[in-house]
Amino acid sequence: MSGMPTSPYREDLIKAEILAMTGSRPLNRSEIAARLGLGAATVSDHTRRLIELGFLRELPPQIAGRGRPKVPLEVVPDAAYTLGLRVHPDHLIGVLMRLDGSEVRRFTRPFRPGEDPVGQLAAACEEVLADPAVGARVLGIGLAVPGVIDPATGTVRLSPRLGWTDLPLRPPLAERLPVPVLIDNDTRASTAGELLFGTGRDHDDFLVLAIGDGVGMGIVLERRVHRGPAGVAGEFGHVPTSPDGPRCVCGRRGCVDAYVADYALAAQAVARGLCEEPPSPDRLRRMAEDDAPGVRALLADAGEILGRAAAGVVNVLAVPALTVIGESHVLWPYLTPGFQRAVDAGVIGVLPDLEITVRAWDDSGHARGAASLVLAASLAA
Numbered sequence: 252m253s254g255m256p257t258s259p260y261r262e263d264l265i266k267a268e269i270l271a272m273t274g275s276r277p278l279n280r281s282e283i284a285a286r287l288g289l290g291a292a293t294v295s296d297h298t299r300r301l302i303e304l305g306f307l308r309e310l311p312p313q314i315a316g317r318g319r320p321k322v323p324l325e326v327v328p329d330a331a332y333t334l335g336l337r338v339h340p341d342h343l344i345g346v347l348m349r350l351d352g353s354e355v356r357r358f359t360r361p362f363r364p365g366e367d368p369v370g371q372l373a374a375a376c377e378e379v380l381a382d383p384a385v386g387a388r389v390l391g392i393g394l395a396v397p398g399v400i401d402p403a404t405g406t407v408r409l410s411p412r413l414g415w416t417d418l419p420l421r422p423p424l425a426e427r428l429p430v431p432v433l434i435d436n437d438t439r440a441s442t443a444g445e446l447l448f449g450t451g452r453d454h455d456d457f458l459v460l461a462i463g464d465g466v467g468m469g470i471v472l473e474r475r476v477h478r479g480p481a482g483v484a485g486e487f488g489h490v491p492t493s494p495d496g497p498r499c500v501c502g503r504r505g506c507v508d509a510y511v512a513d514y515a516l517a518a519q520a521v522a523r524g525l526c527e528e529p530p531s532p533d534r535l536r537r538m539a540e541d542d543a544p545g546v547r548a549l550l551a552d553a554g555e556i557l558g559r560a561a562a563g564v565v566n567v568l569a570v571p572a573l574t575v576i577g578e579s580h581v582l583w584p585y586l587t588p589g590f591q592r593a594v595d596a597g598v599i600g601v602l603p604d605l606e607i608t609v610r611a612w613d614d615s616g617h618a619r620g621a622a623s624l625v626l627a628a629s630l631a632a
């Protein structure tokens with residue numbers, strides 16, 4: 252290993268974490284140091300810089316017993332914004348986010364992946380930057396893209412849903428736009444959001460399970476989003492479960508995706524004679540709610556496959572928490588009997604019970620993640 256940085260951008264995750272933490276409630280420097288496992292001097296350096304930037308402010312000191320009074324720090328939410336865009340096959344969703352993770356606004360724009368994607372993305376960003384009320388406050392732009400993304404080169408290596416192969420996306424955008432631009436896989440973007448504004452508030456190590464038209468996994472270890480050398484880590488959907496299982500989109504058989512992705516559930520519903528047309532996740536949820544024959548069993552079976560594969564990851568990484576996101580989270584109540592059974596049976600006894608959180612989710616979720624993702628990079632720029 253050369254030890255050379257593989258990424259053209261740097262992250263200042265500590266500053267981003269301080270802003271996120273003080274966004275939920277004011278904290279003094281020793282509380283920040285304890286939570287992040289850092290020394291007092293390091294925290295003082297970072298908070299001094301954030302105060303100089305106007306992103307953080309000191310509140311009146313609090314006298315507690317003997318010793319020096321503690322100075323609570325709070326974020327100045329509107330001091331700066333980040334913009335996140337989620338790229339869908341037919342539209343873009345944008346979220347403009349404050350420093351405390353709350354939303355200034357969100358918007359959607361039509362999008363055609365096959366027609367000058369860089370031009371369309373740049374135009375959507377330029378529209379926000381040109382707005383005199385907010386433009387000058389935008390620190391950076393994050394893009395969440397479905398597929399295999401190399402965040403170091405800013406290239407989309409493979410996105411079947413967008414029809415992109417080896418498309419350099421970040422370099423031309425970075426050239427055209429006046430603020431730092433970052434792209435990443437959509438699940439990992441949302442994982443960065445969970446680290447700053449969600450599960451990361453209580454856990455240093457956790458998994459994000461994204462279920463929808465594929466199954467992805469975000470991995471946070473010691474407060475860092477794990478990407479892998481080429482940015483491909485997290486392809487949980489292609490964990491093999493059965494050599495003679497259904498054919499997966501990747502060409503192999505019996506992957507988790509081939510049982511649990513929305514198209515796979517729909518295909519099984521038809522194959523089991525539960526309905527005639529492939530159902531959407533919402534339709535499946537309604538069928539399960541109505542207790543249509545066989546639907547709950549189908550979802551419990553899928554949940555069990557998902558849970559067994561997840562238990563394997565939990566055993567390897569010893570993570571105590573898992574957060575569920577994605578379009579198919581609506582099915583979770585019916586996936587969970589099988590999932591929980593498999594996790595209970597599969598996770599080794601020395602590990603604590605896995606804490607499972609299901610995140611309220613909508614179409615803008617990955618856009619919020621992308622806005623979180625770029626915060627740490629913008630602070631380093």
Ligand SMILES: [Zn+2]
Pocket residue numbers: 488489499500501502503506508
């Ligand atoms: Zn596969």
